[in-house]
Amino acid sequence: MTQPVLERRSFADKPTLANELAEAVADRIRTAIDARGEAAIAVSGGSTPSRFFQALGKTKDIDWSKVIVTLVDERWVDETNDRSNALLVNERMLQGPAATARFYPLYSGGDEPDAAGVARTNALLADLPEQFAAVVLGMGSDGHTASFFPGGDTLDQALSEEGPTLAIRAPGAGEPRITFTLPRLLRADGLYLHIEGEEKAAVLDTALGDGPTQDMPIRAVLRSGHAVNVYWCP
Numbered sequence: 405m406t407q408p409v410l411e412r413r414s415f416a417d418k419p420t421l422a423n424e425l426a427e428a429v430a431d432r433i434r435t436a437i438d439a440r441g442e443a444a445i446a447v448s449g450g451s452t453p454s455r456f457f458q459a460l461g462k463t464k465d466i467d468w469s470k471v472i473v474t475l476v477d478e479r480w481v482d483e484t485n486d487r488s489n490a491l492l493v494n495e496r497m498l499q500g501p502a503a504t505a506r507f508y509p510l511y512s513g514g515d516e517p518d519a520a521g522v523a524r525t526n527a528l529l530a531d532l533p534e535q536f537a538a539v540v541l542g543m544g545s546d547g548h549t550a551s552f553f554p555g556g557d558t559l560d561q562a563l564s565e566e567g568p569t570l571a572i573r574a575p576g577a578g579e580p581r582i583t584f585t586l587p588r589l590l591r592a593d594g595l596y597l598h599i600e601g602e603e604k605a606a607v608l609d610t611a612l613g614d615g616p617t618q619d620m621p622i623r624a625v626l627r628s629g630h631a632v633n634v635y636w637c638p
């Protein structure tokens with residue numbers, strides 16, 4: 405088993421974490437633009453990242469016209485639905501100067517992420533840069549990350565296939581999901597895990613122990629050999 409390569413940073417409070425994570429991701433964006441002419445980032449949804457999105461969207465000295473934003477995963481709902489991660493990113497991050505960024509949603513229509521829907525999404529993602537400048541993951545208290553949920557019907561494929569995305573359904577996931585696969589997410593200059601609260605710190609500690617990846621899929625990230633920058637606050 406590959407030993408985790410972790411850098412764990414703890415912050416006094418949520419606003420401080422949000423600003424520091426935004427600056428770290430902004431640095432990745434600037435470096436990628438300098439090196440490759442553009443920068444693609446993939447961010448997670450849920451309740452944790454809202455402050456971070458606002459901080460990043462307000463960050464100065466980013467040429468947003470050279471930035472591509474996409475989602476690590478998405479609930480298979482359209483942007484009028486409050487559960488939409490795309491809605492969260494557009495409302496919280498892509499405002500003001502950041503609105504000139506190119507946004508690639510993962511929901512591509514229809515009621516189900518069937519084969520045709522996933523194919524539509526993957527076709528729309530075809531011109532994404534090969535390498536992400538930054539990927540920002542969250543984590544659930546069950547040890548899921550992205551839409552790699554315990555019991556997911558395509559969990560093994562999600563952790564091993566090139567993707568870029570696939571559909572997954574799982575107890576505890578709510579709606580059917582579409583998610584980037586792990587190998588595709590690991591093609592990232594910087595990989596960040598943004599978690600908050602004592603409970604998730606304990607979940608991470610458990611995940612760092614032994615045990616099957618399938619029980620706590622965040623273990624697949626921790627055991628990938630890719631450096632993981634953990635940003636945590638109480």
Ligand SMILES: O=C(O)[C@H](O)[C@@H](O)[C@H](O)[C@H](O)COP(=O)(O)O
Pocket residue numbers: 448449450451452453476477478479489541542543544548549550551
């Ligand atoms: O679509 C999603 O829900 C996210 O991509 C998911 O992986 C999220 O990061 C975790 O579920 C944590 O969510 P919270 O921040 O709400 O705890």
